[in-house]
Amino acid sequence: MYLLGIDLGTSSIKVALVEFATQKNIATAQYPEEETPIKSLKPGWAEQSPNEWWQNVQQAILKLNATGLFNPKDISAIGIAYQMHGLVVVDKDQNVLSDSIIWCDSRAVELGNQAFESIGQEKSLKHLLNSPGNFTASKLAWVKANEPEIYAQIDKIMLPGDFIAMKLTGAITTSISALSEGIFWDFEQHEISKDVMNYYGLSNNLIPEIKPLFSSHGVLKADIANQLGLSQSILVAYKSGDQPNNALSLNVLKPGEVAATAGTSGVIYGVSDDLTCDKQSRVNTFAHVTYTEAQKHTGVLLCINGTGSMYRWAKHTFAPQSTYAALNNLAATAPIGSNGLKVLAFGNGAERMLNNQYTGAQLLGIDLNMHTQADIFRAVQEGIAFSFRYGLDIMRENGMRPQVIRAGRANLFLSDVFAQTFVDVTGIPVELYENDGSVGAALGAGIGAGIFSSAEEAFKQHAPIKTLQPQNSEAYEPIYQDWKNILVKQINRK
Template sequence: MSFILGIDLGTSSVKALLVSEGGEIVGDSSQEYPIYSPSPDWAEQDPEQWWESTIRAVRKAVHQSHIKPSQIKAVGLSGQTHGTVLVGKSLLPLRKAIIWMDQRSIAQTRWLQQRIGKRLSRITGLPIATGFMAPSLLWIRKNEPGIWKKIDQFLLPKDYIRLKLTGNLASDVTDAGGTLLLDTGKRKWSPEILQKLEIPASFAPPLYESCQVTGKITKNAAKAIPLKEGTSVSAGGADQIMGAVGNGIVEPGRVACSIGTGGLVVTPMDHPQVAPDKGLHTIPHAIPGKWILMGAILSGGSSLSWFYKQVILGRGKTLRSENSYQSLFREVSPTPAASKGLIFLPYLKGERTPYLDPQARGAFVGLSLQHGRRDLTRAIMEGVVFALRQSLEKFKELGIEITSVTTWGGGAKNKLWRQIQADIFNLPILISPTQEGSAYGAAITAAVSIGIYPTIKEACREWIKIKGEVLPIPENVAVYNKAYLIYRGLYSKLKDDFHGLSEL
């Protein structure tokens, strides 16, 4: 029997998923790695730690599944998008990777907005934001000229894993779609943008569609990781797009929501509909000739993680197990909707959709002596979903009809958070068959790349079966609609104060 390996290089961990030809998960594992913040608002990771963690995750998944490496016929890659990995002629990293959460390039984003803002967004389909590759490259050129002179290629995070597996420098159109350097309609690097930003075209790696083969496992890689030399590696894609594939979001009208480190909502389109003025991203889909419209928030599950680790446990203490989070959720369950009049703004790393404001700051609004830990926890969960509702509202403004939302990621694992999504969105929530949707989607692209299925749509029809449905509770919907109106008005009232505080 043959199997497919999906690898998802996330923000906090890498996940390895082994899947049978029929779509059954037979092995899975994850390995964590740190985020480094050498200066305030910086966020970096070590590409070599990604690779070491990937080796461990794949070894564990293969051991767990009791299959032979020779039975794994293809590998698909997914990864955190927007980040910047720089390699020299030796194909080794020149510095730590600047990842999507990084806020250091505020000056560069302002320069981009002033010089070619509207034209840039029309070509790329993206709003201009910190953490994207283009402003990060501009920051490096200004502040690290020695590094800039040594650059041979830039890569997206998952593409460094591809390099280690195959020895090839390559990327895919979905991940390139988050760099601010891609012509999203043409699905090619934009010569106009590269020229205007004075970024050498030679820095950009070759681009592939998600289901194309980009290389084979090398002899050296096969010595380090339990994969057979010569095994195919597909292009794969950005984690948001692979998550959409892994949840069957391949037809217009389907909408999915993920709460991981950040949070996002996505929907497919037959044509690129560009709306950066609404804070929305237009990115090539993994299906050739299709696109994804996406709204994104920067602090989703990380808001809850911050509260648990920094406030409840205290700085320097470590999370003992996933059960610790579950005990927190159980404690919250009896609390009423809208947390007794308490609202949380999840802008702990600034915000993307709809505000595009790296200087926005988090806040609890409405605190009183009646509020305890469980109320604050629920307010955080609700605040994250309120933020995601703003993206859904932007979809509706573009004429997109939404009848249900498929949920995946960490926010889909918890029954209460699923119910909060149903109540705040006032929509049925469909439960994904796997919460590792991005790794599963990467496995689908790999299965298609070697001909197990002719298309992504056919693979999704065979592999993906919705597990269940959560319906809105009318009483909660009424409460949340009132609270949302207050939530939506808070940013504009606090914006100037956020900016003042960020400059202290």
């Protein structure tokens, strides 16, 4: 018996096949091989095509099947992880009405700020645990205000993972966790937020059926099953935003446990049993995958837009023919501190932890007679690690005190320079695991379909492959403080 996990990322679709009996990853596939572009029609805008996501999902599954390592008919359940906060709108015939306004789009920031003031900051933080900010509800309000001809045709709104589940099953569902990440959920009243819906003039009829996150979100349609070589009886049994799902994949399920990821964006995600919030909404709180009315587990999320996106830009600009592995090795030849070169990696939209400011990415202190590619690529990785430290200090202000952080050995954590710099500058050990988002989605499907009796059973063979301890914290501290001073001056100019 097998479980299929789909991870709808910003850059590509990754799928994984997990064997139930061993919880082992049998096969993986990614499509496309090159990063999917982000459409930016205006400064601060970011869009992608949901229909292109769907085509890529199908190609990824067919590529997985082509490995010949398993019988696709033996797949019992499907789980979906997806890039958070995106907006997908469809009409009554389930046709997509426009490209998705995705997570790093900044166009709705001012709308969200106005909602925060009008609803009331104290009330918003108490009930929503966040400012409406630049999240899905505000993006929908932007469509209502600026594209009324599209808004008038909307039958249902969805997060990206809801859309992929709809294409697989024909059913449109959502969950409390998904609604909370869109800032549609009132944690105090345990219902769709009247304050947000009334302020923006939105109808509850636009919201899909709310179902438990671990449950049946539909059965694979016959034509899709035939097209993909799968059984028609397969359940879509789990859907989660990528960061709660990343936490699940690392077995971060209990209060006090913390996960990190450094893909296109960078995230530190800690589980809490308090309905906690940051008064400035620099870090955000959403319903975790284990959230219920009786057990209100939340995920406190620090998101940095400009992490892997910064590294990708540097690669394409300075060394387009090199591989990431080669650049990681090159960065390791530069000294700690990159010979004084510094990078602010904030060039991928407004940063919530910087109070929704957009500072742009910066490469500072270039010495034309000294600095080399090695310095550049180490400085980029150090600058990204410094941004994690800056955000982690905000989380510490809000009472989160991680003793260890769990991360998948993927993306930037494949770089020894980045991984060790992250540990050194934060001062917190990191446990590295093989599991990734697509594997987590597969295991989530097993929980949702009742194939596993509990999350504990799904992760009973879960163990770290490596633990990193701080080694150079004293050397990095003055370098980080210099970097922080530059950032603070940049913020204060705005």
